[in-house]
Amino acid sequence: MTFRLSKILLVAAVALFHTLVVFNNTTDYFSNFQYVVHVLDMDTTYPGNDGMWRALRSPVVDHIFYVSIIAWEILIMILCWVGAGRLFGAWHKSVAEFNFAKRLPVVALTLSLLLWLVAFLSVGGEWFLMWQSKIWNGQESASRMFTVVGIVLLLLVMPESETQP
Numbered sequence: 001m002t003f004r005l006s007k008i009l010l011v012a013a014v015a016l017f018h019t020l021v022v023f024n025n026t027t028d029y030f031s032n033f034q035y036v037v038h039v040l041d042m043d044t045t046y047p048g049n050d051g052m053w054r055a056l057r058s059p060v061v062d063h064i065f066y067v068s069i070i071a072w073e074i075l076i077m078i079l080c081w082v083g084a085g086r087l088f089g090a091w092h093k094s095v096a097e098f099n100f101a102k103r104l105p106v107v108a109l110t111l112s113l114l115l116w117l118v119a120f121l122s123v124g125g126e127w128f129l130m131w132q133s134k135i136w137n138g139q140e141s142a143s144r145m146f147t148v149v150g151i152v153l154l155l156l157v158m159p160e161s162e163t164q165p
Helices: 002-027 029-041 059-089 095-101 103-127 139-157
Strands: none
Touching: 002 029, 002 059, 002 103, 002 139, 029 059, 059 095, 059 103, 095 103, 103 139
């Protein structure tokens, strides 16, 4: 049962992280909004780079991008909390029931991985060349979160056995 508790707590920890991210992005909207604006504007990438045609300089598009990221984070947060609750409810149940309870948190963690990989590392990092910016480069934190969430997902999907401590 110790391994199950570990899995439950780790999913809840990811839920807590996303809760804090959502809290910060909604209560201090314009701080992180500036990050989105600068990444999409590509105004701190290498001067004269040949990728500047990709820049998006539209306040409407900036808000759409940022609100979409927040909505994605809210979805992850909710699914992680509900998933952790389902895991907790199945903590002392059969292997089959605990495995069934893993389904929702697997979806939540996968969505989290996709957020970091697609939105930040691929779209922000490569399409908008965020990697060139010394000021508005979120690739390190996105990579860190991709790694953390990936480890939690790998631990969660490890097979259950009736003989685990």
